[in-house]
Amino acid sequence: MSFYSSGDVVTKYVDPKSFLDGSRAVFHLDGHHLAYLPNMRLQNLGVFGQADGVYNKLVGAPSIIEQIVLYDGRTELERINKFGLYRAFQLHNMDNQHSRSYASQRNLHQLGFEMKQNTPGLLDFDLRPAGRFKTTTVRDTSSAGALDLREVLPMLNAVTHLPSDVFQNLRLEVTFNTAAAAQILEDTTHTITGQTLPVLAVDILDSKPIVDKMNRALGSRLAWLSVEHDQVFLPQMANNGGANDSLVKRENVHKLDGYKNKSVERLLQIKEEADIAKYLGGGNSALGFGRYMSNATQNESIQYRLNGRNVIPDTGIKSPMQQLGQMVDTYGECVAYPGSNQTDLDPGAIYIGESAADGKNKGGNLAYNGIYLGERIMDLQITFSNVGLQDNTVRRPSTDSLNLHYFAEVKKGLIIGNNGYNLVYL
Numbered sequence: 001m002s003f004y005s006s007g008d009v010v011t012k013y014v015d016p017k018s019f020l021d022g023s024r025a026v027f028h029l030d031g032h033h034l035a036y037l038p039n040m041r042l043q044n045l046g047v048f049g050q051a052d053g054v055y056n057k058l059v060g061a062p063s064i065i066e067q068i069v070l071y072d073g074r075t076e077l078e079r080i081n082k083f084g085l086y087r088a089f090q091l092h093n094m095d096n097q098h099s100r101s102y103a104s105q106r107n108l109h110q111l112g113f114e115m116k117q118n119t120p121g122l123l124d125f126d127l128r129p130a131g132r133f134k135t136t137t138v139r140d141t142s143s144a145g146a147l148d149l150r151e152v153l154p155m156l157n158a159v160t161h162l163p164s165d166v167f168q169n170l171r172l173e174v175t176f177n178t179a180a181a182a183q184i185l186e187d188t189t190h191t192i193t194g195q196t197l198p199v200l201a202v203d204i205l206d207s208k209p210i211v212d213k214m215n216r217a218l219g220s221r222l223a224w225l226s227v228e229h230d231q232v233f234l235p236q237m238a239n240n241g242g243a244n245d246s247l248v249k250r251e252n253v254h255k256l257d258g259y260k261n262k263s264v265e266r267l268l269q270i271k272e273e274a275d276i277a278k279y280l281g282g283g284n285s286a287l288g289f290g291r292y293m294s295n296a297t298q299n300e301s302i303q304y305r306l307n308g309r310n311v312i313p314d315t316g317i318k319s320p321m322q323q324l325g326q327m328v329d330t331y332g333e334c335v336a337y338p339g340s341n342q343t344d345l346d347p348g349a350i351y352i353g354e355s356a357a358d359g360k361n362k363g364g365n366l367a368y369n370g371i372y373l374g375e376r377i378m379d380l381q382i383t384f385s386n387v388g389l390q391d392n393t394v395r396r397p398s399t400d401s402l403n404l405h406y407f408a409e410v411k412k413g414l415i416i417g418n419n420g421y422n423l424v425y426l
Contacts, residue, residue, distance in 0.1 A: 008207040009037070014200040022178040027200040029170035035161035035211045036170065037203040038150055046108070046135065046144030047178050049193030053135035053185040057125075058088045058289035058365075060109030060133075061145030063184050064195065066175045070153055073169040075423065078155040081229040085270050086407050088292035090151060092366055095333045100125065108133050108145045111289075111335055113352060123337055123352045123359075135185065137193075144196045155412075158224035161205065163215050166421060172200060183276065183291045189284045220416050223426055225265055225409035230258035233274070236401040237388045245388035245399050252384050256406055259377045262425050265409040266330055269302070269369040269384075270294040274401040281361075282394040288361040295397035296320065296343045296364030297386035304371055305381040311371060316383065323369060330370040341367035343389075343398065364397070 016025040029036055046061040047053075056063040062083075069079040080086060091103055091111055100112025104127065113123040127133075136142040149172075150156040162170065178195055180188045205211060232254045239245040273279060276291045300323070303316030310316075317323050320341045328334055337352050343364050352359040373380075389398045411426040 008205055008210060010204050010206065012202055012204050013043075014202060016198065016200075019197070021194045022176055024176065025174045025198050027172040027174075029164075029172070029202065031164045031204070031206070033206075033208045033211060034164050035205040035214055036164065036167075037161055037205065038156035038159055039203060040149040040156065040172075041201040042147045042149060042174065043199045043201055044144045044196045045147060045198055046142055046196040047184060047192045047194065048135055048139045048142035048196060049137060050135050050185060050190035051137050052131075053187070053190045053192075055108050055133060055135070055143075055145075055185060056084075056183060056286070056290055056292060057110040057186065058091065058292045059084050060091075060104070060107035061143065062087060062107055062147050063182075063292065064176050064178050065147075066177050068149070068152060068175075069173045070149075070155070071169075071171040071173065072167045073171075077167075077423070078153040078226060080152045080227060082231075082405060082407075083152065084292045085272065085294075085405055086227065086229075086268075087152065088289075089268060089270060089294070089368060089407075092335050092368070093331050093333070094335065096335050099335050100127070105132070106146045106148075108143060113337060124354070135190075139194065139196055142196055152227075154224045154226055154409075155414075158222050158414075160218065161211075161214055163211060163218070165215070166416065174198065181277070183279065183286050186290070187285045188280065218416065222414040222416075224412060226412045227407050228258065228262075228410045230256050230406045230408070232256075232382075232404040232406070234384070234402040234404055237399040239388075239399075241389070241391040241393075241396045241399040243390050246390040248388045250386055250388060250399075252404075254382055254384075254404075256377075256380045256382065256408075258406075259380060259408050259410065261377065262408075263376045263411040264373045264380075265411070267304075267371050267373055267409075268331075268407040269382075270405040270407070271297065271367065271397065272403040272405060273395060273397060274403050278395040278400065280394070287395065288358075288363075289365045293365040294368045295402065296341050296367035297402075298343045298389050298398040299387035300367070301383075301385050302369050303383045304373070305379075305383070306373055306375060307378050307380075311373065317369065320367070323367065327368055327370045330372050334366075334368075336366065337362070339363040340365060 017028045065083045070077045110125040116122045281287045301318045304311040
């Protein structure tokens with residue numbers, strides 16, 4: 001965009017109009033006859049209170065966020081719910097080197113591995129300085145991350161700018177949760193005194209002739225794929241991991257009515273323990289990647305029935321390799337390691353992380369299901385099943401109650417007229 005080099009673009013750092021530590025921040029974008037560019041960034045996301053506290057290794061410092069909503073007055077333009085779960089998938093949905101060397105520096109997560117030269121067979125995240133990924137006792141010096149809002153609010157990718165004469169009362173609301181039990185830090189006994197103060201960085205074009213020209217080029221119709229969330233509960237097996245659960249099939253058939261009469265492109269499933277304390281394994285520190293992972297279950301299968309027909313041939317996706325192949329075909333490159341989407345991992349030859357035990361805990365942490373639908377949804381039925389295991393460990397997803405989260409790309413549009421605009425489903 002040539003106007004970036006014209007000297008007319010100014011970066012403004014916006015403090016929250018209202019801020020409640022650990023709960024909520026509201027940013028107002030005021031002005032007349034100017035344009036807000038879509039590359040908005042939330043900066044200084046993090047907490048302080050613990051010396052050398054390690055952020056959640058899958059999401060990093062932005063794990064303090066629960067929800068982000070962009071409003072214009074009372075009109076909701078775009079939102080992302082269950083931010084931590086969806087952001088964990090986004091950081092998984094890139095190549096290993098990009099996640100390790102680029103995204104990790106912004107998010108302070110630890111996904112993306114290299115082979116350690118002095119320890120044969122060990123895959124580890126080993127970037128320096130290590131202090132960059134840790135908290136301190138003081139707000140001003142604690143490590144903090146950043147978030148490009150275009151990555152989680154797809155509307156911002158569809159517009160060249162947000163003219164203040166059209167969107168007259170822009171407001172960004174961010175909901176936080178910094179409770180220790182939310183597993184923001186790897187050890188839930190670590191002290192969290194408060195948040196680092198979040199800031200919204202936004203580029204502004206304040207030249208009426210240029211803005212008027214951009215407004216004319218904006219067009220009357222814009223379209224994008226919004227990410228909408230739905231959720232289903234999968235009950236615990238009858239014997240809670242006892243011997244009588246072994247090799248017993250658990251099957252759940254459910255409909256997703258949240259997407260009815262909407263055009264959906266890709267659909268993502270994430271499997272979460274209903275009780276997030278189970279990710280601690282009975283201790284104080286998160287096992288593997290903690291609460292934002294997607295759990296693998298034993299002999300898992302999934303079938304999608306869309307508008308009266310099966311999407312996957314036969315009985316659906318039935319093995320971890322089919323699952324991973326379908327994910328890559330649907331969403332593209334993903335960070336993976338041996339056992340990343342399998343229920344058990346033998347760390348004898350290859351292990352991941354700080355030790356063989358840590359590597360075993362990371363087995364089955366990245367077991368996502370994804371499918372391309374590409375149709376208007378009149379009826380969407382999903383059959384999900386797995387086989388139970390006799391298991392006396394605390395986290396046993398093959399028999400535990402699970403939340404099945406779904407994130408769908410839904411076609412939305414903006415129709416701009418002389419008297420304002422309308423948001424519509426396409």
